[in-house]
Amino acid sequence: MDCDGDAVLYLVSPAGPACHTGETSCFFRTVLHKPLGAPENAETSMRGHGPVNGGEAASDGSEATSDGREATSDGREAASDGSEATSDGKAVLRSHEQVDFEGSASPATPQFASTAEDFGQGEGLFTSSEVNASIVSDLWRTIESRYRDRPQGAYTTYLFEHGVDKIAKKVGEEAVEVALAAKNAMTGASGQAELASESADLLYHLLVLWKQAGITPDDVFEVLRDRHR
Numbered sequence: 058m059d060c061d062g063d064a065v066l067y068l069v070s071p072a073g074p075a076c077h078t079g080e081t082s083c084f085f086r087t088v089l090h091k092p093l094g095a096p097e098n099a100e101t102s103m104r105g106h107g108p109v110n111g112g113e114a115a116s117d118g119s120e121a122t123s124d125g126r127e128a129t130s131d132g133r134e135a136a137s138d139g140s141e142a143t144s145d146g147k148a149v150l151r152s153h154e155q156v157d158f159e160g161s162a163s164p165a166t167p168q169f170a171s172t173a174e175d176f177g178q179g180e181g182l183f184t185s186s187e188v189n190a191s192i193v194s195d196l197w198r199t200i201e202s203r204y205r206d207r208p209q210g211a212y213t214t215y216l217f218e219h220g221v222d223k224i225a226k227k228v229g230e231e232a233v234e235v236a237l238a239a240k241n242a243m244t245g246a247s248g249q250a251e252l253a254s255e256s257a258d259l260l261y262h263l264l265v266l267w268k269q270a271g272i273t274p275d276d277v278f279e280v281l282r283d284r285h286r
């Protein structure tokens with residue numbers, strides 16, 4: 058409850074989509090902040106789909122963007138230059154609002170970015186890695202819900218039901234597969250794709266192991282932060 062007793066904040070776990078876009082929550086975009094020391098008038102970036110400033114629904118059920126442009130039928134939004142956002146349906150939005158970091162902002166026309174270059178990769182501001190890293194927190198939330206709800210048929214439930222020995226064994230197997238894939242990756246692009254895939258398997262099983270053993274990604278990230286020079 059807040060200081061004057063007129064607002065209560067509940068942390069809930071939705072059973073299904075709570076957002077009109079079909080997302081579990083309305084808060085599915087990631088905002089990347091300007092790094093300390095970056096120049097004045099640096100831009101903020103957002104990841105997600107749907108209108109930036111709460112556009113109104115069009116008659117066909119699609120949504121208009123804040124500047125009146127209409128979303129595509131599959132939920133993606135058209136960019137001002139006619140290009141569309143990412144093919145996985147998660148358009149990448151980039152607000153060109155000028156932010157002075159004293160709290161005031163002057164609105165400008167929102168534009169839509171779909172490539173790493175659009176995010177300023179190479180400019181030292183925002184990288185696609187920072188944007189993509191949000192999948193780890195999404196995956197962690199799913200793993201937590203599997204631990205809590207144990208839906209039948211889910212592979213994560215299967216792992217939790219078999220316990221720490223099974224999960225630790227899977228982590229060991231996946232780690233060996235990563236090591237072998239790394240050897241192949243040295244000889245070409247297909248090996249690199251295999252390494253990326255095996256690494257994803259390892260990361261997933263590692264997150265499941267953390268959950269089973271009672272630690273969180275934050276516990277690990279704090280260790281990394283402490284070590285970082």
Ligand SMILES: N=c1c2ncn([C@@H]3O[C@H](COP(=O)(O)OP(=O)(O)OP(=O)(O)O)[C@@H](O)[C@H]3O)c2ncn1[C@@H]1O[C@H](COP(=O)(O)O)[C@@H](O)[C@H]1O
Nearest residue numbers: 196199200203210211212213214227230257258259261262
């Ligand atoms: N990221 C993953 C993920 N990565 C790998 N795997 C599974 O890990 C297994 C690895 O394959 P293996 O051949 O080594 O293992 P297996 O023979 O299938 O299983 P075992 O009998 O050896 O345990 C495969 O079944 C993969 O599907 C994953 N399973 C689930 N997720 C994510 O976890 C979330 C919840 O998934 P469910 O619990 O399945 O709903 C979703 O977001 C998924 O995308």
